[in-house]
Amino acid sequence: MPxxxxxxxxxxxxxxxxxxxxxxxxxxxAEGLVVMNPDTxxxxxxxxxxxGDVLGTARLAGIMAAKRTxxxxxxxxxxxxxxxxxxxxxxxxxxxxxxxxxxxxQGPTGVExxxxxxxxxxxxTVYDMVKAADRGMRVEGVRLLHKSGGxxxxxxxxxxxxxxx
Numbered sequence: 557m558p559x560x561x562x563x564x565x566x567x568x569x570x571x572x573x574x575x576x577x578x579x580x581x582x583x584x585x586a587e588g589l590v591v592m593n594p595d596t597x598x599x600x601x602x603x604x605x606x607x608g609d610v611l612g613t614a615r616l617a618g619i620m621a622a623k624r625t626x627x628x629x630x631x632x633x634x635x636x637x638x639x640x641x642x643x644x645x646x647x648x649x650x651x652x653x654x655x656x657x658x659x660x661x662q663g664p665t666g667v668e669x670x671x672x673x674x675x676x677x678x679x680x681t682v683y684d685m686v687k688a689a690d691r692g693m694r695v696e697g698v699r700l701l702h703k704s705g706g707x708x709x710x711x712x713x714x715x716x717x718x719x720x721x
Contacts, residue, residue: 582663588678
């Protein structure tokens with residue numbers, strides 16, 4: 557059974573000591589969905605939301621959130637991120653917005669939480685900006701898709717897990 561690195565021998569939560577870990581290239585990619593009424597998606601696509609550019613604002617909110625993850629998640633290390641990319645794409649099949657985030661760093665610890673935080677905040681920003689039109693929207697499917705770097709190497713969502721098997 558894997559050990560939980562944020563717990564000490566007595567079971568108390570603590571910040572992982574990364575002092576002796578090598579600084580390596582690390583990356584993570586995450587996704588999340590905002591499922592909504594087709595009319596709400598149309599409102600976003602046409603740029604008619606009363607609060608302004610929904611997708612641009614959500615993208616910036618996600619980038620800002622990634623940079624502040626250590627302030628939001630108690631045991632995360634502050635990191636000097638080298639790349640944060642957030643994309644908010646309309647998806648008629650949901651219907652809704654598919655949000656993805658890619659985060660990179662050269663450092664002693666990974667950026668999975670930064671990618672997940674970016675996606676979560678971008679999704680919540682979409683919700684906030686159009687909630688007057690559709691309070692029934694759902695934020696769902698927030699998950700890690702890929703991580704690389706560090707001692708554990710590469711991890712990706714397998715095709716079996718993507719298919720829900």
